[in-house]
Amino acid sequence: MPAMTVLSAPALATAFKPADVDYSAIAPMLIVIAGALIGVLVEAFAPRRHRHVIQVSLALVSLVAAFVVLVTVSADEAHRGGTLAQAVIIDGPALFLQGAILLMAALGVLTMAEKFGGQGADAFTPMGAAVPGSPHEAAALRAGLATSEVFPLTLFSVVGMLLFPAAGDLLTMFVALEVLSLPLYLLCGLARRRRLLSQEASLKYFLLGAFSSAFFLFGAALLYGYAGSLYLADIATAVRAANGALEGLLLPGVVLVLVGLLFKVGAVPFHSWTPDVYQGAPTPVTGFMAACTKVAAFGAILRVVYVGVEANRWDWRGGVIAVAALTMVVGAVLSVTQTDVKRLLAYSSIAHAGFILVAVLAFDRTGVSGTMFYLVAYGFTTIAGFAVVSLVRQGGSEASHLSQWAGLGRNHPVVAGVFAFLLLAFAGIPLTSGFAAKYAAFAPAISFGGRSGVALVIIGVLCSVITAFVYVRLIVLMYFTEPPAGEVVVAETASPFTTVAITIGTLVTLVLGILPAQVLDLAERSSQFLVK
Amino acid sequence: MTGLGEQIMFWILAPISVLGALGLIFAKKAVHAALGMALVMINLGIFYIAQEADFLGIIQIFVYTGAVMMLFLFVLMLVGVDSSDSLVETLKGQKWAGALLILGLAALLFTAIGRAQFGPMKGLSSVNESTGNVSGVADLIFGKYVWTFEITSALLITAALGAMVLAHRERIGAKPSQRAWSERRILENRNVAGLPAPGVYARSNAVDTPALLPDGTPSELSVSRVLTAREQNVAPARHIESEHDIEHEIEEGSQR
Numbered sequence: 001m002p003a004m005t006v007l008s009a010p011a012l013a014t015a016f017k018p019a020d021v022d023y024s025a026i027a028p029m030l031i032v033i034a035g036a037l038i039g040v041l042v043e044a045f046a047p048r049r050h051r052h053v054i055q056v057s058l059a060l061v062s063l064v065a066a067f068v069v070l071v072t073v074s075a076d077e078a079h080r081g082g083t084l085a086q087a088v089i090i091d092g093p094a095l096f097l098q099g100a101i102l103l104m105a106a107l108g109v110l111t112m113a114e115k116f117g118g119q120g121a122d123a124f125t126p127m128g129a130a131v132p133g134s135p136h137e138a139a140a141l142r143a144g145l146a147t148s149e150v151f152p153l154t155l156f157s158v159v160g161m162l163l164f165p166a167a168g169d170l171l172t173m174f175v176a177l178e179v180l181s182l183p184l185y186l187l188c189g190l191a192r193r194r195r196l197l198s199q200e201a202s203l204k205y206f207l208l209g210a211f212s213s214a215f216f217l218f219g220a221a222l223l224y225g226y227a228g229s230l231y232l233a234d235i236a237t238a239v240r241a242a243n244g245a246l247e248g249l250l251l252p253g254v255v256l257v258l259v260g261l262l263f264k265v266g267a268v269p270f271h272s273w274t275p276d277v278y279q280g281a282p283t284p285v286t287g288f289m290a291a292c293t294k295v296a297a298f299g300a301i302l303r304v305v306y307v308g309v310e311a312n313r314w315d316w317r318g319g320v321i322a323v324a325a326l327t328m329v330v331g332a333v334l335s336v337t338q339t340d341v342k343r344l345l346a347y348s349s350i351a352h353a354g355f356i357l358v359a360v361l362a363f364d365r366t367g368v369s370g371t372m373f374y375l376v377a378y379g380f381t382t383i384a385g386f387a388v389v390s391l392v393r394q395g396g397s398e399a400s401h402l403s404q405w406a407g408l409g410r411n412h413p414v415v416a417g418v419f420a421f422l423l424l425a426f427a428g429i430p431l432t433s434g435f436a437a438k439y440a441a442f443a444p445a446i447s448f449g450g451r452s453g454v455a456l457v458i459i460g461v462l463c464s465v466i467t468a469f470v471y472v473r474l475i476v477l478m479y480f481t482e483p484p485a486g487e488v489v490v491a492e493t494a495s496p497f498t499t500v501a502i503t504i505g506t507l508v509t510l511v512l513g514i515l516p517a518q519v520l521d522l523a524e525r526s527s528q529f530l531v532k
Numbered sequence: 533m534t535g536l537g538e539q540i541m542f543w544i545l546a547p548i549s550v551l552g553a554l555g556l557i558f559a560k561k562a563v564h565a566a567l568g569m570a571l572v573m574i575n576l577g578i579f580y581i582a583q584e585a586d587f588l589g590i591i592q593i594f595v596y597t598g599a600v601m602m603l604f605l606f607v608l609m610l611v612g613v614d615s616s617d618s619l620v621e622t623l624k625g626q627k628w629a630g631a632l633l634i635l636g637l638a639a640l641l642f643t644a645i646g647r648a649q650f651g652p653m654k655g656l657s658s659v660n661e662s663t664g665n666v667s668g669v670a671d672l673i674f675g676k677y678v679w680t681f682e683i684t685s686a687l688l689i690t691a692a693l694g695a696m697v698l699a700h701r702e703r704i705g706a707k708p709s710q711r712a713w714s715e716r717r718i719l720e721n722r723n724v725a726g727l728p729a730p731g732v733y734a735r736s737n738a739v740d741t742p743a744l745l746p747d748g749t750p751s752e753l754s755v756s757r758v759l760t761a762r763e764q765n766v767a768p769a770r771h772i773e774s775e776h777d778i779e780h781e782i783e784e785g786s787q788r
Contacts, residue, residue: 016671019678026679033686040689084679129701139704149697156690163683172680179686186694222645248647252640 019085024073026088028066028098029162032155035062039152048145052120055151056113056497060106062155066162067102070095082532086231087172089303092526094166096372097299101292104379105158108288110501111387112150116492120146123282123390125192132195147190154288157183161292165299169230170220170257173300177216177264180296181209184289188281193397201280208263208273216260222253223308232308233531239311254309254316261304264297265353268326275338278346283398286342287386290349291379298356298375302368305360307529313363321361321452325459327354332463335470341389341400344470345382348426351467352378358449358456359441366444369523373440376519377425377433377512384505385422387498391415394489405474407483408491415491418506420475425509427468433512438464440520538582549575562608570601584656587666728754731768741766 023030035058042054073079074095082089116122126145130137160180167173189202224230226249227238239250259270266274278286305313331351338344356378359370392399392408392415399405409416425432442460445453483489494502512519552575555568573596580589621627659668673681708716718724728751731741740759742750750768752760759765 017675019675036686037689040693043693085676087677087679127702128697129699136701136704140702143704145702145704147697149693153690153693153697156686159683159686171677172683175680175683175687179683179690182687182690182694186690186697189698225648225650245649245651248644252644 019087020083022079022083022090024069024076025079025083025090027073028070028102029159031062031066031069032102032159032162035059035066036152036155036159039149039155043149043152051148052113052115052146055148056109059109059151059155063102063106063109063158067099067106070099070102074099081530082168086168086233086532088163088166089168089530089532090166091530092528093299093302093368093372096523096526097165097295097375098162100372100376100379101158101161101295104291104295104383105154105161105288107380107383107501107504108284108292109151109154110497111284111287111383111390112154112282114284114390114495114498116495119144120148121150123192123284124150124190125195128190132199150187150190150285153183153186157181157187158292161296164296165303167300167303168232170223170232170235171230173304174213174216174220177213177260177300180293181213181264184285184293185209187285187289188277190285191280191282194280197280198282199280201277204280205273205277212260212263212270215256215263219253219256219258219260222249223257225249226253232303235308236311236531239309250309250312251315254312255319257304258301258316258320261297261301262323265294265301265356266350267323267353267357268330268350269323271327271330271350271353274350275343275346278349279340279342279400283342283386283390286345287383290345290386291382294349294353294356295375295379298360298371301360302371303529306363306368307531310363317361317452320357321456324354324357324361324456327351327357328456328459328463329354332466332470335467338470339402341402341405341474342386344402344474345385345389348467348470349382351463352426354463355438355441355460358445358453358460361456362444362448362453364444364448365527366524367448368527368529369520370440370442370444372523372527373516373520374437376523377437377509380505380508380512381422381425381433384502384509385419385426387494387502387505388415388419388422391491391494391498392489393492395487399489402474402477403484404489406477406481408489409479410483411488412491416478418502420478421506422509423471423475425513427471428464429468431510431513433509433516436512436516436520440516440523541578541582545575545578563605566601566604566608569604570597573597573601584660585665587669723753730754736766738766740764741768744768 039055039058042051042058046054080091112121112123114122120126124147125137126143126147127137127140128147130140157180160176160178160183163176164173164180167176185202185206188205189199191198220230223235226243226246227235229235229238263270263273278290281289309316328351331347331349331354335344335347335351338347352374356371356374359367359374361367362370389400390398392405394404409420421432425434428434428438438460442457445457447453449456549572552568552571556565556572559565559568574593577589577592577597580586580592582589656665663671717726728743730739731737731743731750731754740755742752742765743754745751755765
């Protein structure tokens with residue numbers, strides 16, 4: 001018998017320490033991941049005719065379940081703080097933003113599920129790989145194929161969004177950024193109509209997104225060089241200790257990280273992708289992306305700025321102030337010249353990103369709560385707005401050119417009325433959530449932002465007036481202009497899914513306008529960042 | 533301090549990596565760009581090994597250069613054969629503006645980062661002794677960064693799903709059989725006898741040589757369109773030109 005040789009590992013000096021996991025704290029993320037993974041399996045094994053129903057219900061169930069768990073967990077203070085070796089920090093802002101993302105994503109899934117009596121989701125191409133306009137594509141349509149993969153992809157994106165504002169270190173934040181972006185790049189390229197435009201949008205978003213990720217990574221590397229750690233808490237300590245020898249790494253690091261994050265919210269001068277992508281992407285995806293990405297990215301900006309590098313804010317604050325001012329002005333002014341509804345809303349979203357940056361720059365707890373309230377108000381209005389855009393059709397495809405919207409109010413008073421109300425909310429007219437949100441965002445800037453804060457608020461108010469002009473012009477177009485000759489523009493009869501999404505979005509817009517106190521209060525109570 | 537050997541290695545390999553990186557950006561053909569990237573990655577692997585991160589260096593070479601980059605090349609070969617990039621500038625002067633901005637950014641970063649004074653190098657030897665090289669990496673992946681590691685799987689699944697959604701073309705209906713093809717040809721009355729075979733000459737019967745039609749022009753139908761797109765076809769002209777010489781030689785031979 002041969003002698004058995006026993007391989008023994010050399011004894012290690014330090015024993016392996018597994019990371020502590022607070023499973024309840026990360027349960028919402030785990031639920032959404034599980035939903036996405038089951039969705040992938042459904043794609044592989046479920047028969048084709050059942051997939052749409054299964055995927056939509058799976059996505060909705062996991063999002064709602066995650067929200068319920070989130071609310072339950074947030075009631076218990078014991079689950080606050082860092083978990084998973086400080087990679088995830090569950091604190092007030094993280095919980096608030098995660099809740100907002102889950103609810104908005106559920107609305108987004110509802111709008112994506114719209115079929116208009118067809119076989120698959122109406123907004124998405126039957127087969128992404130078929131050449132646009134080819135007989136193969138037509139055959140796929142006749143055969144009743146559908147890309148029901150969009151629902152698991154949406155869930156993956158939501159996972160990234162949930163992690164993004166809760167990331168405790170820059171590495172986790174970077175991976176979260178990629179997890180949230182990659183599915184969005186794909187979703188953008190899957191529109192059913194005007195597919196070349198959609199594919200162009202997808203490619204543009206992908207290339208520019210990869211470019212901005214590289215900036216973020218470069219900045220994170222410099223900050224690591226400066227602080228010797230990727231954790232935001234350690235970076236904050238290092239910044240306060242002020243290491244003179246390595247000072248040169250700090251400012252470039254902060255700036256590059258901020259560039260990567262500001263790209264995601266579409267702040268000028270990193271906004272060039274926004275109009276093209278918003279226009280090319282399937283309309284429900286545009287709504288989802290506009291609302292949820294903004295929430296997640298502003299959450300990450302808040303965490304980096306308030307937790308990580310707040311101590312040397314006097315060095316980089318000027319740059320961000322300039323970005324905020326530029327964002328408001330460019331977004332507002334260019335929205336005047338737009339002739340496409342989706343592009344118009346894209347420039348309006350750029351302007352809104354500027355308004356939110358004003359609140360971020362207050363550097364006070366009220367600034368955090370103002371930002372978070374604005375994000376919620378803007379997100380619900382946006383999803384409902386894009387859902388309405390997806391209803392208005394001419395000859396079967398979306399009538400997104402402004403001239404096609406002329407006289408819509410006469411034939412479809414309800415749809416036009418809802419859209420007019422949402423536009424008034426974008427403009428920030430009292431009794432809509434837009435007004436309360438603008439107040440919540442601008443008040444801290446005046447109180448705590450100093451002279452630059454006041455200047456920014458003045459620019460913000462002026463830009464609001466410009467954008468209000470744009471929205472009012474659109475409302476006038478819908479109600480007081482003759483409809484164009486030729487084929488009639490119709491608003492499709494929405495299925496219960498879209499109707500529910502639009503109704504909830506509009507109701508939230510209304511309620512936050514009339515009775516904002518409760519949500520404002522909740523935002524205020526959850527505005528304290530935890531470092532560890 | 534770095535040893536002399538390491539310094540020599542650095543000063544040889546660093547310029548090569550920079551050249552590889554520049555090749556990645558400026559190469560006209562995608563395959564050349566991919567090879568440039570592979571060169572950079574191999575060099576990175578060597579640098580890692582030189583800095584005592586043996587495991588990382590080997591993995592860099594095996595996984596990135598060996599597996600990932602080669603997959604990349606396969607994909608290029610499968611996808612990019614007959615699609616050519618348009619190099620027309622749609623925005624006038626954007627190259628110059630871009631170059632200017634790059635120079636500006638580089639100057640800013642170099643001056644800012646150049647001011648930093650790094651402390652003495654620590655190296656990995658102490659870590660390698662206390663936890664071991666491989667187990668040190670495992671310690672980080674499954675300990676401190678376990679969530680990052682796990683969540684990356686979402687990224688990989690998304691990538692796989694995305695590749696399927698964007699590239700997998702499902703066949704709709706039955707695949708046409710040879711009989712169906714032939715019936716269709718006869719019904720359409722085009723190429724009833726099948727497509728012409730590639731050139732069969734006295735000197736070449738390769739697939740890259742188009743057949744000659746009775747009037748002497750080459751037939752595009754006889755060669756693969758992929759080869760045509762790559763411009764890898766051999767022009768049959770030289771065979772025609774040599775025809776005269778051959779005939780002459782034959783004549784001479786028969787006269788002897």
